[in-house]
Amino acid sequence: MAKTVAVAEQQGNAGLQQVKALPERVNSFLKDVRSEMRKVVWPSRAEVQSTTTVVIVTVFVFAAYFWLVDNVIGRAVEAVLGVAAK
Secondary structure: OHHHHHHHHHHHHHHHHHHHHHHHHHHHHHHHHHHHHHHOOOOOHHHHHHHHHHHHHHHHHHHHHHHHHHHHHHHHHHHHHHHHHO
């Protein structure tokens, strides 16, 4: 029974220590975040515009490609089914 009480007290102290250390841990975390954000290289407006243009053009090219392939396959299936139905 005494052993159980001693273990419970140690666990209670550990929880209390974690609560006391919380502001220091948060402060350390925020300092690390600030340090890492200083290392970030942000793209210029021109870079963002050019990559956005590339993405939009690529999306339209792929959309046209898939539309064409879908139509070709659809017509081929209709032709095969038309021949099979006769």
